[in-house]
Amino acid sequence: MKFFKFFIAFAISCGLFYLLNNRLQLESVSIPPLGKFLNPYEGFWQNAESKAIDGPANISLEGLEKEVIIRYDSNLIPHIFAENEKDLYMASGYVAAYHRLWQLELVTHNAAGRLSEIIGKRTINIDREQKRIGMLWSAQKVLNEWKKNPQIMEMLNSYSNGVNSYIQSLSYKDYPIEYKILNYAPEKWEPLKSALVLKYMSKMLTIGEDDIENTNFVKKYGLELFNQIYPDFPEGIDPIIPEEKIWDFTPSFRETETDTSYVFVPIAKTISKQYPGVGSNNWAVGSTKTKSGNAYFSNDMHLNMSLPAIWFVVQYHTPEFNVYGHILPGTPMIIQGFNDSIAWGMTNAKRDIVDWYQIELKNKYRNEYLYDGTWLLTKKIVDTIKVRDAEDIIDTIVHTHHGPIVYDKNFLAENPKVNLAMRWLAHDVSYEPLCFTQLAKAHNYEDFKKAIRHFSCPPQNLAFADIKGNVAIHVQGKFPVKYPNQGKFIMDGSTSKTEWPGYISPEHNPQIFNPTRGFVSSANQHPVDSTYPYYVYSDNNEYYRNRRINTVLNEKESMVEDDLMNLQNDNYSIFAEELLPVLLDSLDKSNLSENDRNILSVLESWNYEYNPLLAAPAYFEIWSGEFYKLIWDEISRSDIPLPYPSSYQTVWLIKNEPDFEFFDIDSTEQKETINDLINLSFKETIYSISDWQEENEGEQLTRASYFHTDVMHYTRIPQFSAMDLEVGGSGDAVNANTYRHGPSERIIIEMGNPIKAWHTYPGGQSGNPGNPHYKHFLASWVNGEYFPVFYYHEPSDHEEATIFSQTLNPQ
Amino acid sequence: MKFIIKLLLILIAAIFIQPHTPWWSVMLIAFIVSIVIKTNWFSSFSCGFLAIGGLWLFMAIKIDQQTDSILTNQIASLFTINGATYLILISASIGAFAAGFAGLTGHAFIKLFEKKKSPYY
Numbered sequence: 040m041k042f043f044k045f046f047i048a049f050a051i052s053c054g055l056f057y058l059l060n061n062r063l064q065l066e067s068v069s070i071p072p073l074g075k076f077l078n079p080y081e082g083f084w085q086n087a088e089s090k091a092i093d094g095p096a097n098i099s100l101e102g103l104e105k106e107v108i109i110r111y112d113s114n115l116i117p118h119i120f121a122e123n124e125k126d127l128y129m130a131s132g133y134v135a136a137y138h139r140l141w142q143l144e145l146v147t148h149n150a151a152g153r154l155s156e157i158i159g160k161r162t163i164n165i166d167r168e169q170k171r172i173g174m175l176w177s178a179q180k181v182l183n184e185w186k187k188n189p190q191i192m193e194m195l196n197s198y199s200n201g202v203n204s205y206i207q208s209l210s211y212k213d214y215p216i217e218y219k220i221l222n223y224a225p226e227k228w229e230p231l232k233s234a235l236v237l238k239y240m241s242k243m244l245t246i247g248e249d250d251i252e253n254t255n256f257v258k259k260y261g262l263e264l265f266n267q268i269y270p271d272f273p274e275g276i277d278p279i280i281p282e283e284k285i286w287d288f289t290p291s292f293r294e295t296e297t298d299t300s301y302v303f304v305p306i307a308k309t310i311s312k313q314y315p316g317v318g319s320n321n322w323a324v325g326s327t328k329t330k331s332g333n334a335y336f337s338n339d340m341h342l343n344m345s346l347p348a349i350w351f352v353v354q355y356h357t358p359e360f361n362v363y364g365h366i367l368p369g370t371p372m373i374i375q376g377f378n379d380s381i382a383w384g385m386t387n388a389k390r391d392i393v394d395w396y397q398i399e400l401k402n403k404y405r406n407e408y409l410y411d412g413t414w415l416l417t418k419k420i421v422d423t424i425k426v427r428d429a430e431d432i433i434d435t436i437v438h439t440h441h442g443p444i445v446y447d448k449n450f451l452a453e454n455p456k457v458n459l460a461m462r463w464l465a466h467d468v469s470y471e472p473l474c475f476t477q478l479a480k481a482h483n484y485e486d487f488k489k490a491i492r493h494f495s496c497p498p499q500n501l502a503f504a505d506i507k508g509n510v511a512i513h514v515q516g517k518f519p520v521k522y523p524n525q526g527k528f529i530m531d532g533s534t535s536k537t538e539w540p541g542y543i544s545p546e547h548n549p550q551i552f553n554p555t556r557g558f559v560s561s562a563n564q565h566p567v568d569s570t571y572p573y574y575v576y577s578d579n580n581e582y583y584r585n586r587r588i589n590t591v592l593n594e595k596e597s598m599v600e601d602d603l604m605n606l607q608n609d610n611y612s613i614f615a616e617e618l619l620p621v622l623l624d625s626l627d628k629s630n631l632s633e634n635d636r637n638i639l640s641v642l643e644s645w646n647y648e649y650n651p652l653l654a655a656p657a658y659f660e661i662w663s664g665e666f667y668k669l670i671w672d673e674i675s676r677s678d679i680p681l682p683y684p685s686s687y688q689t690v691w692l693i694k695n696e697p698d699f700e701f702f703d704i705d706s707t708e709q710k711e712t713i714n715d716l717i718n719l720s721f722k723e724t725i726y727s728i729s730d731w732q733e734e735n736e737g738e739q740l741t742r743a744s745y746f747h748t749d750v751m752h753y754t755r756i757p758q759f760s761a762m763d764l765e766v767g768g769s770g771d772a773v774n775a776n777t778y779r780h781g782p783s784e785r786i787i788i789e790m791g792n793p794i795k796a797w798h799t800y801p802g803g804q805s806g807n808p809g810n811p812h813y814k815h816f817l818a819s820w821v822n823g824e825y826f827p828v829f830y831y832h833e834p835s836d837h838e839e840a841t842i843f844s845q846t847l848n849p850q
Numbered sequence: 851m852k853f854i855i856k857l858l859l860i861l862i863a864a865i866f867i868q869p870h871t872p873w874w875s876v877m878l879i880a881f882i883v884s885i886v887i888k889t890n891w892f893s894s895f896s897c898g899f900l901a902i903g904g905l906w907l908f909m910a911i912k913i914d915q916q917t918d919s920i921l922t923n924q925i926a927s928l929f930t931i932n933g934a935t936y937l938i939l940i941s942a943s944i945g946a947f948a949a950g951f952a953g954l955t956g957h958a959f960i961k962l963f964e965k966k967k968s969p970y971y
Contacts, residue, residue, distance in 0.1 A: 045958035052881075052955040055948050056874055074948060077941035078873035079909035084941070087913055087921035211872070216921070758924040809921030 062222045064428070069159075071222050081212035083219055086809040091115045092843045094137065100204050102197075103129060103849040111843040112829040115804035115812045118354040120834050124476075125197045127355055130847055131371040132201025132228070135351060139368040139806040141215035142347045143202065144225055145753055146369055147232040150239040151175045152424060157223050159427040168310055170422040170434060171450055173443045174242065177466045178234040184468040185234070191472045195230035198371045202228035216808060217754060236369035241465035243342065244497035247313040248393040249578040251306050251459075252682035254528040258303045259681070268684045268701070271569070271576055273691060277586045278565040279500055279514060280549045281556060288547055290572040291520070301528030302397040304457045306446060309680055314343065314780055318581055319386035320607070320773055321500065322560035322588060325553055326508025330597040333791035334504040337603045338375050338384030339782040340365075341775045344750045346760055346813070348802025350784050354831060355479065362479040363796070363830055365784055368806075372475035375786065377796065380482045380506055382788045385499035386561045388514050389577035391521075392464035392498065394539075396441045396532030400458055405437050408458075409533040415440065441532055442466050460532055462539070464517060469495035484509060484552065491515045492545050500561035506790045512559035514549040514566040517542050521574045543573055558592045560585065562773075582687035583613040583771035600797060603787045606773060608823035610649040614771040615659050617690050619647070622662060625717045635725055649742050649774075651767040657745035660769070661727045666720035672704055686771070742767055748776050750801045750817070752808070759808040761801070764821050774823075787825070797825035853897065856887045860901035860949070868905070876902045876945055877952035884956025891957050898953030903946025910938040 059074030076082045092111055105122040107130045112118065117134045121127035135143060148154055152169030154162035169175070185191045206225050218224060257265050319340040326332045342349050347368075354363040355373065364376020375384035400417070401407040407414040417437045424432040437444045439460045446452040446459040470493045477490030487503050491513060494501070498516025503509075519526075519539035530537040549566045551559060564585035567575060591606050623643060631639065638658055645655035663686075670689060674681045692699050697713050704711050711719075731740055738744050743765045752759035768774030768781065775781055784800035803815030819826060829837045834844075863879045880898030889897070914922045914934055922934040931937050 041958070041961050041964075045955070045962055048951065048955040048958040052877065052948075052951045055951055056877060059944060059948060060874060073944055074873040077937075077944050079906050079913060079941060080868050081873060082941070083921060083925050084910060084913045087917035089917045089920075756928060758928045808924055809917065811920065 069221075071220050075211065075222075076219055081210075083216055083809075085212045086216040086219070086807055088805075088807065088810045091805065091810060091812040091815075094843075094845060096844060097846050097848060098133075099848045099850045100129065100133065100201070101850045102200050102204075103847055105849065107847040108834045109134065109845040109847065110831060110834055110837075110841050111845070112837060112840045113842050114352075114815065114826055114829075115842075116352045116354065116829070118356065118829070118831045118834075120356045120831075122358065124357060124359075125193055126847075127357055128194050128197035128371045129201040129204075131353065131355070131366075132198035132203075133205050133847065134201075134353070135198075135366070135368050135371075136202040136205035136228075138804055139347055139351060140202075140205065140225060141217040142753065142806050143228070143232070143369045145217075146239055147235045150178070150235040150242075152422070155424055155426040155432075157221055157427060160429050163424065163426060163432060166424045167432070167434060167450065170424065171436060171443065171445045172242070172246075172310065172461060172463070173436075173466055174235065174238045175422075176420060176438075176443065177463075178231055178238045180466070181237075181468050182231050182234045185230070185470070185472070188470070188473075190476065191470065192230065194371060194472060194476065195233050198233060199228050199230055215806065220754075220756075233370045236367055237471060238465060240367065241497045243313055244387045245313075245392055245463070245465060246310070247579050248391055248395075249682040250393070250395045250527065250529050251309050252680045253578075254301045254303055255677075255679045256681050257301060257528060259677075259679075264700075267696075267699075268688060268692070269682060270688065272565065273582075273685075273688050275691075276565050276568065276580075276582065277589055278567050279512060279559075279561045279585075280551050280567050280571075281554050282568065283555055284549075284551055284567075286570060286572050288572065290547065291541070291544060300531070302531050304397055304446075304452070304459065304529060305454050305679065306452055306457060306459075307679060308451055310445065310451070318563035318584070318775065320560070320562045320584055320588060320775070320782075321384050321386050321502040321512075322558055322592060322603075323382075323502045323504035323510035323512070324558040324592065324598055324603070325504075325510040328557040328592075328596055328598055330599050331789065331791055332508065333506070333789050334382075334508045334510055335598065335600065335603055336377070336382035336384065336502065336504040336510075336788040336790060337607060337786070338386075338502070339607050339775075339785040340375065340384075340386070341781055342783040343779060344781055344783050344801050346750055346752045346802050346808075347806030348783070348800055348804075348816075350800055350802075351804065352798070352800075356831065360480045361830075361832065363828065365786075370472075372472055373479055374475065375784075376479070377788050377790070377794060378479060378481070379794070381478075381484075381487055382504045382790055383478055383481075383487065383501055384786070385501050387563055388498035388500045388516055388561075388566060389563050389580050390498055390516065390518055390566070391526050391576050391578060392496070392516070392519065394462040394526035395446075395529045396439075396460045396462060396537065397529055398439055398441070398444060398458040398460050398532045400437075408439055410440070411533070411535050439532065441538075459529065464496045464498075464519070467495065467517065469493070469517065471495070483507075484511060487511070488513070500563075500566070502559055502561065504788070504790050506792065506794070508790075509553055510559050511552040512550065512561060514561075515545075516548070518548065518573075519543075521576070523574050524576075525574070527576060547573070556593060560588045560592060562588055578682070580685070582685065584773050584775060586613055587611055587773055600787050600789060600795075604785075604797070604823065604825060607782070607785050607787070608767075609773040610767040610769070611773070612647050612649055612656075612769055612771045614663075614686055614690075614769075615645075615647040615649075615656075618663055618686075618693075619645070619659060621690070621693060622666065622717050622721070625714045626721055627718050634729075635721075638725065638728065649767050649769045649772050651743040651765045652739075652741050654739070654741055656742040656767075656769065657740050658724065658728065660742075660745060661731075662720060662724040665723040665727065666716060669704060669716045669720050669723075670702060672706070673701055676705070742769075746776070746778055748781065749779055751779060761814055761817055764801075764817075766821050782820075785820070785825070786828075788828075794830060796828035796830065798828055799825050852887060852889050853893045856883060856889060856893065856897040857901050859883050859887065860897055860953075861905060864902060864905050873945070874948070876949045880949040880953035881956040881959075884953040885960045888960060889957070891954060894953040894957035895950045899946045899950030902949035903942050906945035907938065907942035910941045914938060
């Protein structure tokens, strides 16, 4: 009996221990180990913080050479004072890990195709795609080259040491909360991970190419229609480099006849593409157009908004330089910033730098492929994807000299003859870290130009302003020289004739210094007009934000920071201005119900501003969407992927080619005209509006309620996210908020003496949902307000704003 | 009296040991104390239950108050628990039950070695 009692008690205790110490899987829901997680001494409770920062005031770090002083200002921005760069980057790693450790690791796991290790089966496809397109492979390749460059390696090794010193100091109770929820532990950092962060950005900013879609279209409808719907240079564009620029050089490109040949291969589904709204705005206004006579610099980079925020703001001070700006957690480089002399920042430069080659393999063993009449050897890389609570997945990826074969019988292609190799600029070795270390130290335009030569991928429109009132913009990247239409379609990989013959020399890249209009700007539009001596093509150019920015900047004189802040938060949509009157003019206004007339009158009196609480932007958004669907029914209903035409060209066709053949709806017997489509789509709009109102009972349909702009936590946990923000804007407005994308930061810098700056971003410096600063900037960002930047010259500066001081000591 | 000593012993041991050890150290503490101080099965369970439940409850309330429920509310909502108070109670009861059953196990364990009192004098 005693034994039996003991056995029962012991069994219950063991059972409790097991249940509370392990992660439980209930269907699709995983429950963290509750004993660990709910224990107030080590569980999530320990992640709740009452102060923005409360670490030890003195820390000793192994490997540090001299003392490093860190001052946190009231926005939790660290101002790091180091005696040399090695110490600086080590401190930067320590600080980044302190605030954003989980984000550092998640982003690099994502880039490396390792999400399934922590998430499980759900992310296998994401991981497979990352491995297929060679993210990890190219990061390793670039790191191998960087290892020959002591400057880059000193930076990345120091950063690594800083991150690792922080990781080593942790026990379970100190882990960021996401580790506790998902029940795993941080792993050691290494320079490879910083390389992966750059690949991650390259993917986000460059993969959106339509080669497969374009090929399908031409195969189905022919090249003439293709050129009509997807012209390289539509009429009326406003490129980054203004007309005044004279291209006084002869291009160094190979003479080839225009080759529009393509290889058709059937593919039903493509790899994931960047959201077309990803873009950014920047401009720099020269001394002639500002009230103070100082140049002003403005940048708002639009990315997938996330929590923890995609950006982290720091200041670096060494005896050699003093720089302030935005870094991507995972690298120590200041991507957008300013120092005592210059300011710089970027927008994504649209150019086709992803091409696809159909490869002819000799046989099923896939060891040889045809190239210029001979059989070359392939290289096979066996990739293993570790999956949490499941078996590993093993994928063999065949590499050619073009790049990895992404689409084949094992991935996305059903037809065994399909073997598409990817030629992607991000696969090439490049030295972006050098660009950023040199920018931090740059004193003038010449230094700026030298620094940005190291920047190849992802290509960016780099704007510049200095304390002398100068402004400039460079479309910077390593751009392949292409013959017309090269890379627009799937190419034949068995001949050298279709390959990139070389790269445009950097001095031929589009650029302008102090243009006569007094400012430079970019918003992901065409870099140049058709007079540029090289062939330029992109699958996705911007047509609206750029024109709005240029209109406003052209009109305004003696500008002050408020003018630029207003422009960054401008909700005006030129797209609405150009399309809505056409829709309204052709609408048959007889037989409208009272409800219809109300909707119509709201639209008729609209000023084309996507203000958060207006109904008109929501109505227009629905109507233009329905209208687009009806016009391009051939595209959206196609069984093979086809490219989506731009709104810009759609409006142009409506106005200039009213009888265009695509306006007919395929699935109906009669022949529809554009007027029919406008009236039909209005009816659909009425239905959609009443459907929306039924679904969202009691809610007003407005820009804000329709878009539901969210800033999501990486895990999509709503409690850690900011949902349903009352913001204005649209993808076509300068304030480019959509559902999940928008200005991931806004900064304005006045390059005077002293330098002044104002900034905000949708998040906060702390990555901890239990920290009061997790969403510190969010409300100001929503309201279009800014925080003044505290730019320190000495650790003792801005004493009133300093909330915390920390000293890192050598061991 | 034994009951109070036992409860205090578990509590004090946990106050010192828990901050440096994983959550399950409270099970070990209750188990060992139950072996050292023999009581009946009911006291063995409730000493662990009350000492650890009370300690965890106190800590959870303290953190919740100091941080204005900043994270408690988020986690409660994530676990679809109605409010921070319930989350505090659930956390405390996890410690309470774990320590309670560990105490009971300790009691049952020491019973194994107890000699039966001889009926003969």
